[in-house]
Amino acid sequence: MIQVTNLKKSYGSLHVLKGIDVHIREKEVVVVIGPSGSGKSTFLRCLNMLEDFDEGDIIIDGFRLKDPKTDLNKVREEVGMVFQRFNLFPHMTVLDNITLAPMKVRKWPKEKAAEKALQLLAKVGLQDKANVYPDSLSGGQAQRVAIARALAMEPKVMLFDEPTSALDPEMVGEVLAVMKQLAKEGMTMVVVTHEMGFAREVGDRVLFMDGGVIVEEGTPQQIFDAPQHERTKSFLSKVL
Amino acid sequence: MDFRFDIVVEYAPFFLKGVLWTIGLSLVGIVFGTVLGLVIGLGKMVQNRFIRLPFDWYVHFFRGTPLFVQILLIHFGVMPMFTAQPNPLVSGAISLSLNAAAYIAEIFRAGIQSIDRGQMEAARSLGMTHVQAMRYIILPQAIKRMIPPLGNEFIVLIKDSSLAAIIAAPELMYWGRAMQGQYYRVWEPYLTVALIYLILTLSLSKLLHRLERRYDA
Ligand SMILES: Nc1ncnc2c1ncn2[C@@H]1O[C@H](COP(=O)(O)OP(=O)(O)OP(=O)(O)O)[C@@H](O)[C@H]1O
Ligand SMILES: [Mg+2]
Numbered sequence: 419m420i421q422v423t424n425l426k427k428s429y430g431s432l433h434v435l436k437g438i439d440v441h442i443r444e445k446e447v448v449v450v451i452g453p454s455g456s457g458k459s460t461f462l463r464c465l466n467m468l469e470d471f472d473e474g475d476i477i478i479d480g481f482r483l484k485d486p487k488t489d490l491n492k493v494r495e496e497v498g499m500v501f502q503r504f505n506l507f508p509h510m511t512v513l514d515n516i517t518l519a520p521m522k523v524r525k526w527p528k529e530k531a532a533e534k535a536l537q538l539l540a541k542v543g544l545q546d547k548a549n550v551y552p553d554s555l556s557g558g559q560a561q562r563v564a565i566a567r568a569l570a571m572e573p574k575v576m577l578f579d580e581p582t583s584a585l586d587p588e589m590v591g592e593v594l595a596v597m598k599q600l601a602k603e604g605m606t607m608v609v610v611t612h613e614m615g616f617a618r619e620v621g622d623r624v625l626f627m628d629g630g631v632i633v634e635e636g637t638p639q640q641i642f643d644a645p646q647h648e649r650t651k652s653f654l655s656k657v658l
Numbered sequence: 659m660d661f662r663f664d665i666v667v668e669y670a671p672f673f674l675k676g677v678l679w680t681i682g683l684s685l686v687g688i689v690f691g692t693v694l695g696l697v698i699g700l701g702k703m704v705q706n707r708f709i710r711l712p713f714d715w716y717v718h719f720f721r722g723t724p725l726f727v728q729i730l731l732i733h734f735g736v737m738p739m740f741t742a743q744p745n746p747l748v749s750g751a752i753s754l755s756l757n758a759a760a761y762i763a764e765i766f767r768a769g770i771q772s773i774d775r776g777q778m779e780a781a782r783s784l785g786m787t788h789v790q791a792m793r794y795i796i797l798p799q800a801i802k803r804m805i806p807p808l809g810n811e812f813i814v815l816i817k818d819s820s821l822a823a824i825i826a827a828p829e830l831m832y833w834g835r836a837m838q839g840q841y842y843r844v845w846e847p848y849l850t851v852a853l854i855y856l857i858l859t860l861s862l863s864k865l866l867h868r869l870e871r872r873y874d875a
Pocket of ligand 1: 429432434452453454455456457458459460461
């Protein structure tokens with residue numbers, strides 16, 4: 419599904435990604451953990467080219483991102499993204515937030531987009547919020563709408579960048595529950611998170627990043643119960 | 659102090675004509691200034707430094723020098739290159755438009771750049787093109803924020819159009835000065851002119867206020 423080879427990226431003289439290699443299979447849930455500044459967000463943002471990269475290759479669903487013939491907008495249609503700070507469109511109702519891209523990008527008729535949106539809102543437990551504006555939502559509700567908005571494009575992959583980090587603790591659960599459900603339905607997911615419980619329970623594979631490289635990867639059991647590297651051990655001792 | 663209403667009445671038809679030109683000059687300045695300002699504002703947001711440079715300097719020049727000087731340069735320097743007998747109203751309209759464009763360019767740029775980066779990223783991550791993201795996500799939010807400073811600029815424009823009197827453009831201030839020259843009176847012409855400007859700017863600001871409220875709802 420996603421093939422990353424020797425991915426490198428710098429901001430000026432700051433080398434943020436120093437050669438990432440990873441293969442993500444269809445229906446796999448990959449959780450990325452690591453200290454602040456290790457390049458997790460940058461890695462995720464390279465996957466849908468919100469951030470351009472300097473070296474290496476990313477192939478998603480058969481599209482080589484660096485190929486000049488690749489239409490990045492087409493790739494992004496298949497790669498949903500959920501942001502730490504939701505990034506809902508404040509000037510539109512919840513329903514319009516969800517239907518906009520299917521209508522403008524996928525050219526769905528309004529009725530079809532609205533039907534899909536209501537179905538997704540029901541799925542994230544917010545069917546009664548269709549006609550409100552985002553500023554009246556709680557953080558947990560906003561993030562669930564953001565997930566529904568990404569899902570409305572019927573993506574093949576979903577990227578999550580710390581989706582619960584901006585939430586009050588009592589709202590983390592409702593967002594993780596939606597993500598768990600999504601994983602169970604077989605969505606291919608790449609999740610950057612500090613929620614180790616979620617990583618252990620839902621993740622098929624955990625990548626530990628530090629200093630712009632993947633230091634260690636394995637099943638949640640391998641990473642959490644028997645980490646091999648010093649850096650992994652010291653990171654886990656701080657967060658667990 | 660005796661206030662001679664009779665000479666104010668005598669000049670009323672000229673003031674009326676003058677106020678129409680004042681409104682005309684301001685409207686031209688608003689329309690062309692906005693269109694040109696949008697282009698320059700977009701030019702200033704181009705990534706490439708060399709493409710951006712002329713737009714940056716346009717804004718530096720028109721914001722960094724007095725409008726008074728710009729009017730003289732344009733009327734006595736630039737316009738004679740194109741026509742033997744420059745029309746002061748045309749020179750005034752061009753000066754005001756060019757000047758307003760610089761301020762409006764900054765208003766556009768600031769409005770667009772004030773929108774959180776995450777909005778563009780969210781739109782692009784959904785597969786929207788840059789143009790679609792601008793049209794559906796960024797501009798609707800930015801325009802709302804641009805209305806108050808744009809309104810401000812329009813009010814400034816009405817007042818600044820009075821500077822065109824110096825090149826004998828027959829707008830409101832020109833007739834105030836003419837009346838002053840004829841009767842050697844100070845209060846009658848200048849107070850009358852001030853009052854008319856006040857009515858114009860207050861009406862406009864009331865109108866803008868209504869517009870702002872409608873956009874807020
Ligand atoms: N646009 C940018 N310009 C310059 N430097 C940047 C930019 N974005 C990120 N960086 C730097 O790149 C490094 C990696 O950032 P990144 O956001 O990928 O880390 P992260 O692992 O997601 O951290 P966190 O857990 O804090 O979100 C950091 O040192 C950061 O300061
Ligand atoms: Mg991050």
